[in-house]
Amino acid sequence: MPEAADEPKLAGRRRLPLLLTIAAVLFGLDLLTKCLAVALIEPGESVPIIGDFARFTLVRNPGAAFSMATGMTWLLTLIAVAVVIGVIRIGRTLRSLWWAIGLGMVLGGALGNLVDRFFRSPGPLQGHVVDFVAIGWWPVFNVADSAIVCGAILLVALTVFGFEPDGTRSGRKNTSEESA
Template identity: 40%
Template sequence: ARPTLTPGVAPWRGALLAGASVLVLDQLTKWWVVENLGSGRTIDLFWTLRLRTVFNTGAAFSQGQGLGPIFAVLILVVVALLVRLGAKADDPIARICVGGIVGGAFGNLADRAFRSGDGFFGGGVVDFVDFQWWPVFNVADSVIVVGGLLIVLRGMRIDATR
């Protein structure tokens, strides 16, 4: 007999898979960057795109440097609200987006918690995708932004059809 998920978990399979995938991919890419680039080496890829290690102790786009513990608490609150709102969503794509956003948030929280830094959640988030004309970011940041945009756009489309 094939194992089945409980009815409350079944609709979240895609979200759980998305979240776990984003978390693993985010942490693997950060591990690779830290191991291979350290804090001084840069790899130029094409046009203005390069890989460069930055340890961000602030928020998005390196704002609020040193406020990692405050951002960590805010992120946990936002994640809890997202999961609560996502639980009410009938749209499986929205649930997958929520899963990806949560996975990305936990990827960045893991950096704050486990990388060396000043105290509780004081570690720097590893950012490495550098276009040189945009703030440096990582896989988690990308998924958080794209997932949030998809949720907003799907919400607008759904509202427009009512």
């Protein structure tokens, strides 16, 4: 019977590598696509993909989503650093597959935009994020932004439906007690 008791611990140990793998893949994809966008698209140029609905447009964004807080680039950088540290700390105790996926997406996206903040002009903590995907009326974004938004949506859904980071489901015991 000791083997069965050890199973949740073993499963929990496997979640941080998954989280880090997802983050690394998304970070690499974001970095690659940004390098290609900078090399192949002229600023102000719009390259149609699906008519006028989907296009590539190179934009340097000093702010957050929707170009908010453009004068607070240094603060956005510090927030991104805090997010990276927080996700890694949570990831160390993670047992849920879905939480690992969601947090991996957020981590990969945060790292992608953080690299821009540190290494792109006009300088460290002030760098502008490279955005290049334009869909319909939606503001221009990048792979990192997509990963952060999709990961956050997944984490909110997990929370709403009671799935905990430790792999348990809240409220389940109460529901079964009431029906019994």
